[in-house]
Amino acid sequence: MTDMNKFIAGLNEDLAHEYQAVIAYTAYAAQVTGPFRPALRSFFLAEAADELKHAQMLADKIAALGGVPTVEPAPVPQATSPRAMLEAVLAAETETVARYAERMAQAEELGELALVAELHEMIVDETHHKEEVAKMLEGFPE
Numbered sequence: 001m002t003d004m005n006k007f008i009a010g011l012n013e014d015l016a017h018e019y020q021a022v023i024a025y026t027a028y029a030a031q032v033t034g035p036f037r038p039a040l041r042s043f044f045l046a047e048a049a050d051e052l053k054h055a056q057m058l059a060d061k062i063a064a065l066g067g068v069p070t071v072e073p074a075p076v077p078q079a080t081s082p083r084a085m086l087e088a089v090l091a092a093e094t095e096t097v098a099r100y101a102e103r104m105a106q107a108e109e110l111g112e113l114a115l116v117a118e119l120h121e122m123i124v125d126e127t128h129h130k131e132e133v134a135k136m137l138e139g140f141p142e
Helices: 003-031 037-064 082-109 113-137
Strands: none
Touching: 003 037, 003 082, 037 082, 037 113, 082 113
16 A cells, blocks of 8 residues: 555545544534533534534545545444533544644655645644533533
8 A cells, every 4th residue: 555545544534533523513412411501512513513624624635635535434422421422522532633643744744735734723623622622521510
């Protein structure tokens, strides 16, 4: 497998996780209950929209590089309580930042400088999401 093929496979993994995030955020927005529902529902819906933008950028780039964007999401974690939802989100955002850092290094090696810049912005977005969820979890009831 060439470096470009490995890179496209990695981008498809990232795309599958962005689909996962859109599905999870959408489901969590629908399912969240309790006194924090209004705030969490709004948060989840806003995050779903951000993740959909990331998914579209990745799909477009995969196609531009000659690949075929995946249509399969990564497995979506089920969560039944607001705290479990936030914990699942925090874990996913943490993994995403690490994957994008790896992908950014690969893009740089391949001379994909515009993608390096786009991935940097996505890392910034995902890091903000991660930090916000970590703050929400501080003192959040069980």
